Amino acid sequence: MLMVGTMMAQTDSTWLVRVKPVSDSIPVKMNMDAVYDRPFLQMGKIPVALGGYVEANTAWFSTDGVSDGLSFQLPRLTMFMSSSIARRIKFFTEIEFEEGGREINIEFASVDIQFHPALTLRGGVVMNPIGAFNQNHDGPKWDFISRPVSATQMLPATWSNVGFGMYGKFYRDNWTLGYEIYLTNGFDDNIISNTENRTSLPASKENHQRFEESFNGQPLYTGKLSLRRHNVGEIGFSYMGGVFNKFQDDGLTLDRKRWLNTFAVDFNTILPITNTKLLGEWAWVSVDVPDTYGQQFGNRQHGGFVDVVQPILRRKLLGWDNAVFSAVFRFEYVDWNAGTFRETGTNIADDFRALVPGISFRPTAQTVLRLNYLYEWQRDILGNPPARTAGWQFGMSSYF
């Protein structure tokens, strides 16, 4: 005890310093820079910086009047490490511990070699740039406790794969155009063979072997174009697609190649005068489901979310120089199975919608306390009266 106390007493408080995000050196930050737009701590002159974030929540939900009571969660603890290997060569990794350590995932681990601002080669475990949330998912950045259902249960955020690609930006006056292109390992048959009993892209996350080898030898193509207007906002258009099934094995044909295609549009902006932050994304998924499958597994899905964050108080408070209270509101919708029944011509329901009002308090930009009220409706495939879930969530999230 004495030794520890002595060592702590001798710790030089200037040795561990908070450094600005790497992204601060980027002329115009876009959603694609989210992976570097994080605070880090650096030790002395060691060219390695560390960081991370943690989320802790409590929730009380009730579905159709039946509640499992209050529960406390540590949904994720994430550690970052970045390193400037040499001039214009850097490494970044993000390791996530989910649900108290039940899952440990390498969400990102890549080497970036910049040849020119318009051309950086990236290789390793990358986050496929479909929509905005997948790349920009850190808890402290969001004013809502639950992640968007469309991004995490329709699209598979956080969705990472091993692969290579390139990205870059072009600048002209107040405009910035960013692009990203990747070839990675991809999805598998779990999409249409899973315990969700519906077409589910996230079901492929169960296949951890995708970090070792492709399920079917076919690459997953992901590309995104983003356009930002200075002081106005950003809009992104992205595509992710590829063959998902095991169409041959040991040289023998098992099935034809079945494709999935995903398109997404995302945006973010801050309205002048009111300072209202608006952001959201919408995605469309099509999957070549075998005709021999039941209609439970749809071949088309779409959905998205829109967040509104309205600062209502920004001032020095309790010693925090720039504390902010905000009123927040989210709308979400997902149609898990778009189409009609062959037998009746009536709509296949299987849809979800939710409204999430709440408040958030940011004592600093890197820490957020959140209180959300969530009300959601989930209809089954037939469109029977929806299961209604509502509840309260309180939690905090902070970079460290």
Next chain:
Amino acid sequence: MIRPILIFLFSIWLLAACEKTSPSLPDDSELLDGPVEGLSEAETRQFLAGDVAFNDHVFMASTGLGPLFVSTSCGSCHAGDGKGHLSNALTRFGQWDETGNQFLHLGGPQLQHRALPGYSPEQLPPGIPFTKLVPPANTGLGFLELVSDADILAMADPDDADGDGVSGKPNWISLPDYAIPRPDAVSQNGFYIGRFGKKAAVYDLLQQTARAYNQDMGITSTYEPFDTYSGFEIDMEVNNQTVQNVVFYLRTLKAPIPRDTDEPSVAIGKSLFEEIGCAKCHRSTLVTGPSTIGSLANRVFQPYTDLLLHDMGPELDDGYTEGSATTAEWRTPPLWGLGLSKNSQGGQYYLLHDGRVQSIEAAILLHGGEGTQSRAAYQSLNTVQKAQLITFLESL
């Protein structure tokens, strides 16, 4: 400084008011699922285990699904334990008389019309009569299982001895090896009285469950060990305990609770129902015998069925049958829960065995054969009386 504190206090108040801001519990009479009252704690645990196996367990290729199948889980076809939809109707074929199914070698009696990737689903042999069967509601099955054979036989009138145009006879079926005849079982030349299924060709809930796992999902068990695709006996894909849990779940689902019973139109409709002869087959009251489950033993209940076969005429004759039933004979379907069917069929009725009609009146008008007199009596009612009769049926 005051505003943040007020916001904080308001937040705490909201949290404290959790239960007032959440969806309310629907009235028990509006739901078909849920257990019978009075289960012991041990029985409740088994009910919940069965509930999970029935409603939440989705089979995949890796857990035994198929390769040929109709559905991926029990709950897929019985939303909220209610009637099913045309999209999950079964197709059966290959039997047209009491001599048994002639097409077992070609996939009979049930068509597995879905298949895992790489497999071809079964096709109906050309020119063979078939029938489509919409999944029935599951509620109250434990009560029906406990009606004694003697009580069923007492309602039968196979030769129409009373001359009322309504006969009614049991479906005499052969039992699978694993079925244990009930203590009060009545047999006839080695055949027993069936009571479940649209043709009453299933003896008890164990047979119903094991067969559904096998024929609907391609899941083998020690009870039904033969793979529907290969025809070979293979390892079991669902264990006995899970099957028994599902049987227990089905056995202890509550009976539907009638609604609006104090409404005058419901009372009048009920009188009309009896006056025009509907109750000759749709018997309002039956009783259960002894049971190890106290909540089910020796109970009086109102299912509106006699569990007997009735000839429904050419209107409902699809040319297919099971057991000793003729092709025009159907077991009287229980009418309890009828008014809640829309809530499990996507907001629209799909009635009769194949879901061919979308209204109760249309279903009544297709009652031929032994139902002809009642149908005619219904047609002679005035508009108000017809509405009262249907109001009564929707209150069940």
